[in-house]
Amino acid sequence: MKTKILDSVGNKSFEKDRPHFEIGDTVEVHCRIKEGEKERIQIFTGTVIARKGRGINEMFTVRRIANNEGVERIFPLHSPNVVDIKPIRSGKARRAKLYYLRDRIGKAVKLSHRHSKHTSAR
Amino acid sequence: MVMLLGKKVGMTQVYNEAGDLLPVTVVQAGPCVVTQVKTIDADGYNAVQLGFEDIKPSRVKKPQENHAKKAKTTPKKFVKEMRLSEKIESEYKLGDTITVSAFAENKFVDVTGTSKGKGYAGVMKRHGFGGFPASHGCERKHRAPGSISSYASDAGHGGNLKKGKKMSGQMGNCRITAKNHKLVSIDEENNLLVIKGSVPGSADGYVVVRTAKSHL
Numbered sequence: 001m002k003t004k005i006l007d008s009v010g011n012k013s014f015e016k017d018r019p020h021f022e023i024g025d026t027v028e029v030h031c032r033i034k035e036g037e038k039e040r041i042q043i044f045t046g047t048v049i050a051r052k053g054r055g056i057n058e059m060f061t062v063r064r065i066a067n068n069e070g071v072e073r074i075f076p077l078h079s080p081n082v083v084d085i086k087p088i089r090s091g092k093a094r095r096a097k098l099y100y101l102r103d104r105i106g107k108a109v110k111l112s113h114r115h116s117k118h119t120s121a122r
Numbered sequence: 123m124v125m126l127l128g129k130k131v132g133m134t135q136v137y138n139e140a141g142d143l144l145p146v147t148v149v150q151a152g153p154c155v156v157t158q159v160k161t162i163d164a165d166g167y168n169a170v171q172l173g174f175e176d177i178k179p180s181r182v183k184k185p186q187e188n189h190a191k192k193a194k195t196t197p198k199k200f201v202k203e204m205r206l207s208e209k210i211e212s213e214y215k216l217g218d219t220i221t222v223s224a225f226a227e228n229k230f231v232d233v234t235g236t237s238k239g240k241g242y243a244g245v246m247k248r249h250g251f252g253g254f255p256a257s258h259g260c261e262r263k264h265r266a267p268g269s270i271s272s273y274a275s276d277a278g279h280g281g282n283l284k285k286g287k288k289m290s291g292q293m294g295n296c297r298i299t300a301k302n303h304k305l306v307s308i309d310e311e312n313n314l315l316v317i318k319g320s321v322p323g324s325a326d327g328y329v330v331v332r333t334a335k336s337h338l
Contacts, residue, residue, distance in 0.1 A: 013137040
């Protein structure tokens with residue numbers, strides 16, 4: 001009963017139209033960034049290597065290689081500052097956390113392509 | 123001033139308009155019934171007695187039953203008085219119910235509850251003392267308070283401790299008021315108050331929610 005009430009409060013700030021995406025997908029994350037009074041949208045593209053937490057606390061990690069340096073960003077799934085998430089390409093992943101990609105360089109970083117419904121539409 | 127009796131449900135997180143994630147406590151508050159109205163003429167002061175949550179019928183005692191009968195309600199488990207100023211006559215009448223919507227114009231609240239009991243705690247846990255080194259020849263006094271007084275400390279009278287000296291003892295399980303907490307939102311349908319930050323006591327503990335004293 002208590003968890004039900006707590007969920008009902010937390011779920012109110014859910015972003016309802018989050019698209020389906022999976023571990024190993026390449027996604028575009030559209031982030032709202034405030035600089036003083038100006039607002040702009042920054043796009044971060046990379047591979048989803050982890051999803052953690054549940055309910056309002058869910059977070060996902062996106063990894064990309066920029067200038068030969070691995071960059072990881074962790075986004076809250078339901079944050080209003082994450083304007084949009086666009087899955088572009090599905091990758092073949094056999095585990096829930098792809099931390100092994102951190103040890104790889106060059107071509108080995110790329111996951112082999114997998115056809116799936118949620119990315120083939122794009 | 124508005125006051126409501128309630129029960130702490132637990133903590134969760136909520137996003138605000140700016141996109142910040144706020145830690146919030148959910149309190150199931152009210153509906154409370156006015157079980158008695160006290161006036162200066164009859165009782166010497168102005169107050170309203172509120173009741174929250176029914177007592178199991180088999181555990182009700184006769185005086186409780188008759189007291190509740192005057193307000194035409196059932197006997198209540200958690201009963202507290204809301205003190206009113208001497209000048210203003212009470213706007214509440216016997217048997218009225220107060221719900222969460224009474225807080226509609228309030229932005230900040232004080233929450234009173236009974237804190238979680240920690241038992242007989244030492245001085246490091248209870249008052250944050252530094253203790254003594256683990257090694258370097260330190261023996262049998264790693265968590266000790268150190269010197270608590272001296273013969274000279276009481277200016278000639280000698281041998282007395284300073285009053286209020288921080289020492290070990292019972293920690294927690296006492297009445298605590300958390301002041302000036304922002305009221306994030308109100309759920310009138312489910313009688314919920316969503317309060318920013320933490321609130322004294324464990325989940326299911328009784329709490330009193332009031333308009334913040336410094337925002338009256």
